[in-house]
Amino acid sequence: MQTSPLLEALMEALRCLPGVGPKSAQRMVFHLLQRDRGGGMRLAQSLTRAMSEIGQCADCRTFTEQDICTICANPRRAQSRQICVVESPADIHAIEQTGQYAGRYFVLMGHLSPLDGIGPEDIGLGRLQERLAVENIAEVILATNPTVEGEATANYIAEMCAHHNVLASRIAHGVPMGGELEMVDGTTLSHSLAGRQPIKF
Amino acid sequence: MQTSPLLEALMEALRCLPGVGPKSAQRMVFHLLQRDRGGGMRLAQSLTRAMSEIGQCADCRTFTEQDICTICANPRRAQSRQICVVESPADIHAIEQTGQYAGRYFVLMGHLSPLDGIGPEDIGLGRLQERLAVENIAEVILATNPTVEGEATANYIAEMCAHHNVLASRIAHGVPMGGELEMVDGTTLSHSLAGRQPIKF
Structure with a gap:
C-alpha cells in the first residue's frame, strides 16, 4: 500500500x-x-x-486487573473448600459455563514440560503448595487437559496433595456426549470402559 | 470471563x-x-x-494521511495521462503488484447501487468529472469489479468520458490463467469468446 x-x-x-x-x-x-x-x-x-x-490474581493466577480476582474474593466460593486446577483462564470460562462448580480455581498458565524447561515453579506450583498448607482445603479437582503433559501435570499435583493429606480427584475421561460410539478413538473408549460406574436406582 | x-x-x-x-x-x-x-x-x-x-486523497479518494497521496503526487505518474478507476483501495494494491500500470487512480469506494440509495455523487463521480474537465487525460481504464453493479458503474463512467471526449476502456473479461477450461463458468467463457483477439506474429 x-x-x-x-x-x-x-x-x-x-x-x-x-x-x-x-x-x-x-x-x-x-x-x-x-x-x-x-x-x-x-x-x-x-x-x-x-x-x-491486566495482571494475575495473587491467589489463583488468572488474568485480572485487581490484586485478587472476583472469584477468589467471593466468600461463598470458599465455602465448598474445593480448588479446581486448570491450565488456562479460558478453561475457567468453560467450567463456569457448565454452572456445575461453585469452588475456587488455580490456573497453571501452562503444563509441566521438562523438555521445554518448564518445571513446577514456572506453573506456579509453589503458590499452590502454600495454599494447600495454609488454607483448609477439602479437595483439589485436577482439570488439566487430557494430553500427555496434562496427565503428567495432574499426577505431579496429586502427589503434592497426598503430602498435605488433601483429596485429589481427576475429571472423568470417557465418551463425549452426543456422538456415535463407533467414531470414538480407542484410547478414549478404553478410558471410558476402565472408568465405568455402577448404575444406581 | x-x-x-x-x-x-x-x-x-x-x-x-x-x-x-x-x-x-x-x-x-x-x-x-x-x-x-x-x-x-x-x-x-x-x-x-x-x-x-488517515483521510482520503483529494485527487483520487484513496486512503492516505496526506492531502494528496504519494501516487497522485508523483509527477512521473501523471505522464501516462491515464486514470484507472477502481472500487476500493485494495484494488490499487492488487494492480500495483502486477507492475503493469504506471498511471494514476480514482477510487470510487463502492459502486452505483440505486436500490441502496448510492448514486453518482456518493461514489465521487463529481470529482472525477472535474478531473476529466480540467486535467489533460488521454484514457480512463475502468477496472471496477466484474459484477452487475461494477459493470453498470463502468458503463455510467464510460458515458461521462464520452461527453468529455476522453477514451474509456474496460479491463478484459475472460478465462483466468492457470485453470482448466471445463471448470470455467458459462458467462466467463462467452465473454472470453466475444473478446477474442487475433494472434499477431
Missing part, C-alpha cells in the same frame, strides 16, 4: 493477532477505515488498558 | 474486526496477554493513529 505508511503499519501490527495473515489484515484495515472508525478507536483504548492494567 | 471486566471489554471490542467471533476473540486476548503484550500495545498505537489521521 504505497499510498499510506500508517495504513501499512497498521496492517503489519494486526499480524500479531493469532490467525491473522496479510489478506485478513488488509480486510480488517479497510473495514475499520471505511465502516467502523469508532469501533477501531474503542478497540485501541481497550487494548491499551488491557495490556497495561 | 467473570474475573476481569477489562478482559471482557477487550473481547467485545475485538468483535468489530471482520471474521472475528467470540472464540477467536478469546484466543486473541489470551495470546496477547500471555505472549505478546508489546505487540498488543503497538497495535493499539497503530490503530489510534490510523483511525484518527
